[in-house]
Amino acid sequence: MTSLLSLVDTTGNTGETIVFWVCAIVAVVGALGMLLSHRAVHSALFIASTMIALAVLYVSLAAPFLGMTQIVVYTGAVMMLFLFVLMIVGVDSADSLVETIKGQRVAAILFGLAFAALLLAGIGSATFDVQGLDTANTIDGGNVQGIAHLIFGRYVLAFEVTSALLITAALGAMVLAHRERHTPRPTQRERSEERVRSGYPQNLPGPGVYALHNAVGTPALLPDGTPTDLSVPEPLRGVSAAVGVDHKDTARVVTLASGGAVGPADDEGTES
Amino acid sequence: MNPANYIYLSAILFSLGAVGVLVRRNVIVVFMCVELMLNASNLAFVAFARQHGNLDGQVIAFFVMVVAAAEVVVGLAIVMTIFRTRRSASVDEANLLKY
Numbered sequence: 001m002t003s004l005l006s007l008v009d010t011t012g013n014t015g016e017t018i019v020f021w022v023c024a025i026v027a028v029v030g031a032l033g034m035l036l037s038h039r040a041v042h043s044a045l046f047i048a049s050t051m052i053a054l055a056v057l058y059v060s061l062a063a064p065f066l067g068m069t070q071i072v073v074y075t076g077a078v079m080m081l082f083l084f085v086l087m088i089v090g091v092d093s094a095d096s097l098v099e100t101i102k103g104q105r106v107a108a109i110l111f112g113l114a115f116a117a118l119l120l121a122g123i124g125s126a127t128f129d130v131q132g133l134d135t136a137n138t139i140d141g142g143n144v145q146g147i148a149h150l151i152f153g154r155y156v157l158a159f160e161v162t163s164a165l166l167i168t169a170a171l172g173a174m175v176l177a178h179r180e181r182h183t184p185r186p187t188q189r190e191r192s193e194e195r196v197r198s199g200y201p202q203n204l205p206g207p208g209v210y211a212l213h214n215a216v217g218t219p220a221l222l223p224d225g226t227p228t229d230l231s232v233p234e235p236l237r238g239v240s241a242a243v244g245v246d247h248k249d250t251a252r253v254v255t256l257a258s259g260g261a262v263g264p265a266d267d268e269g270t271e272s
Numbered sequence: 273m274n275p276a277n278y279i280y281l282s283a284i285l286f287s288l289g290a291v292g293v294l295v296r297r298n299v300i301v302v303f304m305c306v307e308l309m310l311n312a313s314n315l316a317f318v319a320f321a322r323q324h325g326n327l328d329g330q331v332i333a334f335f336v337m338v339v340a341a342a343e344v345v346v347g348l349a350i351v352m353t354i355f356r357t358r359r360s361a362s363v364d365e366a367n368l369l370k371y
Contacts, residue, residue, distance in 0.1 A: 013273060016273055017273040020273060020277060020278070020281075024277070024281045027281065027285060028281070028284060028285070028288070031284075031285050031288040031289070031292075031308055032288065034292065034301070034304060034305070034308065035288055035291065035292045035295070035296070035305075040298050040300050040301050040361075043301045043304055044300075044304065047304045047307065047308060050285070050308065050311070051311060054311055054314070054315055057278070057281075057315060057318075058315075058318050061278065061318045061319060061321075061322050062322055063318050063321070063322075063330050063333075065330070065334075066314075066318060066330050066333055066334060066337075069334065069337060070311075070314075070337070073337050073340075073341055074307070074311070074337070077341060078307065078340070078341060078344050081344060081345070081348055082300060082303070082304065082344075082348070085300060085348045085351060085352060086300055088352065088355075089300065089351070089352075089355050089361045100297075100364050104294070104295075105295055108291055108294035108295045109291060109295070111290075111291070111294065112287050112288070112290055112291030112294070113287075115287050115290060116283060116284060116287035119283035119286070119287065120280060120283055120284075123276055123279045123280055123283060124276070126276070128274075128275040128276050128279075128323055129275075129323070130275045130322060130323050131322075131323060131324060131325030132322060132325060133321065133322050133325060133326075133327070135325065136325055136326050136327050137327075143327075143330075146327045147327055147330055147331055147334065150327055150328065150331045151331055151334070154328075155331055155335075158335060162335060162338050162339075165338070165339065165342050166338065166341075166342055168342075169341075169342035169343075169345045169346050170345065172345075172346045172349065173345045173346055173348075173349040176346070176349035176350055176352070176353050177349045177352055177353070179356070
């Protein structure tokens with residue numbers, strides 16, 4: 001390990017080297033995990049770890065303000081927004097593995113490898129000499145003060161334009177997320193009239209009414225023994241229409257209701 | 273430590289993000305990959321700021337963060353709108369801007 005550190009360490013700053021390698025591994029593993037996990041929620045958690053690792057790297061690069069901003073903005077706001085939308089859109093929405101364009105995945109991976117090779121070769125042929133931020137960070141009394149001096153000095157116009165951008169983004173999100181009501185909201189009177197007109201003004205039967213199982217999906221049995229869909233909630237109708245209805249038992253109920261005589265129930269038969 | 277390592281890491285993260293944009297079909301994951309690319313460029317900005325000894329790179333990275341946050345807000349609102357009409361979060365479904 002020490003030989004590996006000395007291999008890459010040219011300035012003798014061992015602490016920064018260790019922080020870099022730990023955070024770099026976490027960041028790359030997080031990015032790979034985001035790329036390879038099929039669930040979108042897992043991708044979100046992986047990229048959150050990448051962003052935290054990058055925040056630590058910013059701090060070790062003498063940018064403590066940006067490190068804190070990274071944690072607050074990215075892991076605090078952006079990723080929460082992502083998770084929020086994921087929960088609305090559907091957590092279970094797994095990625096479809098069908099290739100819509102033939103050979104696109106292979107081509108994309110080849111492109112990524114070539115792009116990375118190009119970038120790494122370009123960086124490898126460049127020479128770097130670090131001047132360090134010690135003077136720049138202390139000239140105004142600190143990193144935050146230095147950045148503030150630049151933002152409200154040389155970059156003040158860009159800063160003002162940024163505020164316009166943020167307002168536009170907020171307004172745009174409100175306009176896009178707003179759903180226009182095409183019909184006026186029904187009043188209480190209209191709703192009660194609608195209910196009477198529907199022909200079934202009374203309460204719908206509960207799931208347990210004469211049913212053989214006290215489950216929501218089990219249709220209730222009417223007094224004459226026939227199952228009714230009215231007790232089943234709308235999304236479950238049709239899905240579990242006949243589930244839980246034992247026709248042997250309903251036949252017994254029908255016989256009883258019509259005044260006939262039936263023998264004792266066979267318990268082992270109803271369990272099937 | 274070799275200062276180029278930060279730039280190497282930035283290049284690797286950017287490439288992974290680019291591959292993700294091309295490979296993944298879920299529009300939210302594609303968005304996350306774009307965020308990863310922005311983060312990678314931010315890392316390069318901050319590393320270059322230290323190499324050149326002035327804070328301008330950090331200020332630019334700060335602006336990139338602001339723009340990324342605004343972009344995420346609008347982008348996710350568009351995703352919500354598309355999901356409301358098409359009931360899908362796949363990029364293949366959104367082949368028409370209207371309807």
